Amino acid sequence: MIRRIEPGQVRLGMYVRGFGGSFFSHPFWRTRFKLTSQTDVDILRNCAVPYIEIDEALGCGLIEHDEAPSPAIISPAAPPPPAPAVARRTAVRRVRTRPPEAPVSPEQARAERTVTRGKVVVQALFDSARLGQAVPVAEAMSLVAEMDDLFARGEHKLLDVIRMKTADEYTYLHSVAVCALMLKLARQLGMAESEARECGLAGLLHDVGKMRVPADVLHKRGALTDAEYLQVQAHAEEGFAMLSMVPDLPEAAMTVARLHHEKIDGTGYPLQLSGEAIPLVARMGAICDVYDALTSNRAYKQAWTPAKALAAMAGWDGHFDGPLLEAFAASVGIALPHAPVEPA
Ligand SMILES: [Fe+2]
Known part of the structure; x- marks a missing residue:
């Protein structure tokens, strides 16, 4: 029953x-x-x-009101619920964007704590994916909710903290950044809480398939061979396949993992979809992914300013959904220029 x-x-x-x-x-x-x-x-x-x-056919039934609960089962002295388990990692450097002795506001401290937690969560996600284990989605969902709650309270330092990540931190904090940017864009588009959080979760998981790309190819300095480029491109379908194994995961997560490298003119991958054949959430993911890559320090380049990155993206004809890019710019507080500049 x-x-x-x-x-x-x-x-x-x-x-x-x-x-x-x-x-x-x-x-x-x-x-x-x-x-x-x-x-x-x-x-x-x-x-x-x-x-x-x-x-009730597969497990215990409800204890009715007139049936005394077994003290062995329901103990009034039960301890409070522990926080959901997180795979602990050693030597996780606290994310900090200021000198240690500098005064810090409560908002800044909360943002740094959340970003540090995000780094731990993404490390656990990627480690599980690399080892072929189930992706620990519950902790990812909890992180998304924490970030969304900060934004809902009008606290936006999170984006500044993430943007100041070092080149070494990029691997993990890029996913945290795309999550945060997806949440901001979803809210800018007027999405309700549950839909916005599904977009955030999709951003957090968008590159999980990269854990199936050989590390020497993924981190190779210099030009990739054609075969290596195909291996990197395969992360989209790999991520889709991995997330498809997770029961009840929102569709948005699979969609973004698979389609965040599609371009509006049909020249992206893996399916060469174009225009509105690319689902909205994947068009959102494409913008958030590239914006964070451009505004981050990498081993081979300095971070661009947000304004420079957005101006460049606006000039890449056929890459992004134009109106969506304008909404994204508004969500991060920048007006798109009318005359886009060429990327440096
Ligand atoms: Fe990707």
Whole structure:
């Protein structure tokens, strides 16, 4: 029998088969599983979903009001739910964009903490992908929500902190940056919270397929051979395939992983889609991806200013969706020039 229960009624042994509310209302990347850990029970009891669907044929049923709960199952002294597990990595340098002794505002400190956490989350994501393990999406979703909450409170230092990343930090913080920029653009376009956060999650995961590209090719200095270029291009389909294995992941994440290198004139890859045949979220991803690459320090070039990057992008005919690029410029507080300049 399928039954809808409140989060507070969840107990060990129940079989969960779905959640009410959006994908972001709960931290689980699966929606069908048996509750075998008290930690998961505690997390579920405290999450923001309006209801949980259980299948009583596959697990325990609801304890009715007149049935005393087993103290072994529901303990009033149960500890508070722990934070969702994150794969811990050693030697994660705190992201900081100021001298250590400089005074720091609470907003700046929050932005630095969030970006540092983002670096850890993306490292864990990429390590899992590299090892062929399941991508830990729950922690990624939680990070997206944290970033969106900062923006919703009017705190925008996050973008400045991310933009100041060093060349060494680019691998991980580029994904955090694309996530943040996708959130900003989605809000600029008037998207609701759940849709905006799906765009942010898609930005965070857009390059996960690169973990399947041989490292010597991915980090090669100098020109790639034709064969190596094809290996790099394959990251789009690789990412799509990897994310397709994650149950219940929003479609946007697969779409952006696969199509963020398509161009509006049909000369991109992997499918050579053009115009509005490229889904909106993928056209958004293309803009956020290139903008962050141009405005970041890399081993071989200095970062461009936001204005210079946007002026250059506006001049690349056939690459981006023009009206969307204007919306993006507005989302980062810059007006596009009427006469685009050539890239340096
Ligand atoms: Fe990419």
